[in-house]
Each structure stands twice: as structure tokens, then as C-alpha cells.
Amino acid sequence: MIKSKNRITLLVLTVICFAICCAIVFLAGVAKAEERTFSWLPNSEADLGGYNIHYGPESRNYTNEKDCGLPETEDGRVFCSVDVPAGPPMYFAATAYDQSGGESDYSDEVLLDPPPDAVQDFSVTVVVKVSARTSQ
Numbered sequence: 303m304i305k306s307k308n309r310i311t312l313l314v315l316t317v318i319c320f321a322i323c324c325a326i327v328f329l330a331g332v333a334k335a336e337e338r339t340f341s342w343l344p345n346s347e348a349d350l351g352g353y354n355i356h357y358g359p360e361s362r363n364y365t366n367e368k369d370c371g372l373p374e375t376e377d378g379r380v381f382c383s384v385d386v387p388a389g390p391p392m393y394f395a396a397t398a399y400d401q402s403g404g405e406s407d408y409s410d411e412v413l414l415d416p417p418p419d420a421v422q423d424f425s426v427t428v429v430v431k432v433s434a435r436t437s438q
Contacts, residue, residue: 335385351401357394391415
């Protein structure tokens, strides 16, 4: 009888531990976007139309583009914010375009490889009651 209860207790603890591990993996995998701000020295062409930020999960293979337009210059630099999806590393490059739609070559590439989010304020309480009868 005691061995049977110990097996049930072990099974319950195993299921609880598995559920906790699944919850941690699920919570860590919830994707969210974070705003990232890029800055660079502005171009000086008279017919400058604006800037694009290109990005994607592979080097020099950009699957997304953000048109920054022609932002104001602050302290000698141009700034543009992009909502970057959480997940794999992302590669970024900028281009400038003129008023007739011509676009420059890509800038040097920047890699954003964010560290994984730390689990915050996570606690687990497991209460297990085990009772055994001894035969006399």
C-alpha cells in the first residue's frame, strides 16, 4: 500500500513539474514587438526625399521595410523608430531615396541580437501531503 501511494505521489509531482516547465516555455515564447530607434548622419543632397530602414532575420536579405520619411535633424543626426518583433536576431540597413524615387545602396549592416527576456517574479508553490500507515 505504501509503495502504491509513493508511486501516485511521484506521478503527481512529475505531472506538476512538467506543467511548470511547459508554462515557463510558453511564457518565454510569447512574442512582442519592441520599439528600436536608429540614428545616422543626414544626407546633404538637395533632392533628398527620405530614408528607409530595411530589416529581416538573414544578413542582406531584408523582408521588412520602414519608410522613415524625411525626419527633422536633431543635434546633427536623423532618428527613426521601428517596431521590431521579438524573436530571432534581426539585421538592419538604411537607404536614402530622392524625390524622383531613386534609392541608394544599403548602408553598413547592423545586427540586433537581443538577450532572452528574464522571467520576472516567478514563483511556484507545491504542496504535497503524504501519509502512511504502519501495520503492527
